[in-house]
Amino acid sequence: MTEIINSIQKIAVEIKDAIKTKDTGKVESLNSSGDIQVKLDVISDEIVERHLLKTSSVIEIISEEKEDAMPANPNGKYFVAYDPLDGSSLIDVDLSVGSIFGIYKGGYSGENIVAAVYIVYGPRVEMVVARDTVELFRLNEETNEFEFVKELRLEEKGKILGPGGTQKYWYPYHKEMIDNFFKDGYRLRYSGGMVPDLHQILLKGGGLFAYPGTEDKPKGKLRKLFEVFPFAYVYNKAGGLAVDGKNDLLDLDIDGYHDTTPCFFGSNYEIKKVLKTYEGAEK
The missing domain is CATH 3.40.190.80 (D-Maltodextrin-Binding Protein; domain 2)
Structure with a gap:
């Protein structure tokens, strides 16, 4: 699991850089869910795929941007389903977007999810990791390392x-x-x-x-x-x-x-x- 989270941290840094520098225009295609893709969807998907396919503990991956799953390491034990760039239609108006990762063991289902990670690309880049607890990390852009901030808990009622x-x-x-x-x-x-x-x-x-x-x-x-x-x-x-x-x-x-x-x-x-x-x- 630590290996996967380390890979996601590297993915987040690369996607953050792509958001800042790459073309935000649309491409002439739809993803598997019928949504119009922007170029950054495709770029982000390629970044995630490249890292996860070489992560030894990952047996298979499936992206929101693709129709079918892709095999990774046959000796791995985790299945990873991900949305490489959620909210990409907001990029051209400079609002925050994110990446989402569900980590499953034994196949894809709600009962098989064993961890979840998401990234927020905003004024600051933040990562939330949920395992036994939910932890917030923030990217130090000088070192490109994520630093622990605090554990997150919801109150009984919000506003x-x-x-x-x-x-x-x-x-x-x-x-x-x-x-x-x-x-x-x-x-x-x-x-x-x-x-x-x-x-x-x-x-x-x-x-x-x-x-x-x-x-x-x-x-x-x-x-x-x-x-x-x-x-x-x-x-x-x-x-x-x-x-x-x-x-x-x-x-x-x-x-x-x-x-x-x-x-x-x-x-x-x-x-x-x-x-x-x-x-x-x-x-």
Whole structure:
């Protein structure tokens, strides 16, 4: 595991440099999830692939940018699913973006995830590593080394709300729930980048990030292996909860590498509100 995290640190430094210097334009292609790729998606994917394929403890990798998995070391024991550059559409307006890594043992599923790592490329480059605990590291750009900052824990209740999905297609009960959070004084904090938005809730101590199923996308938009399971693992280990509206996200099965799900991440208070809302909607 240490070897994989060391590889991810090297990956983060290279992607950080690419963000600063490479072309931010689009390419004439879609990724496996149907999203328009920017050039930095492709560059970042190549950086991650190059490092992980030579990491001896990795048996296989799967990228959000590719249709199928790639074999790595046949003697490895970890499967790595990753989103090389989450939120890449925000780069041309200079907002924070990130990379997400889910580390699995025994195959790709929520129950098999054993660690998660994500990187935030913002004014400062930060890395969060979730194993038994959730730890924050910050890149020292003079040495290109990540330095430990602190352990992260969510409070029982927060005040930040990140409501994703196109509001036009929200189900009425979901809209009512979000409106009620705002009536209770929650502050809107949503950039459209999953990594910076969830990072903010985590560092500020709590709140709710919601990306529901909608009328046009009943299964949601966010992908289980690359985005949902890793952040569910992070939030669970930080003392919060992560659900699809009814079930723990890490209890879900997958139907293909690029399977999606509605997802809610947050402190205990907010997630209990979500569960109550969605339980009532079923009646």
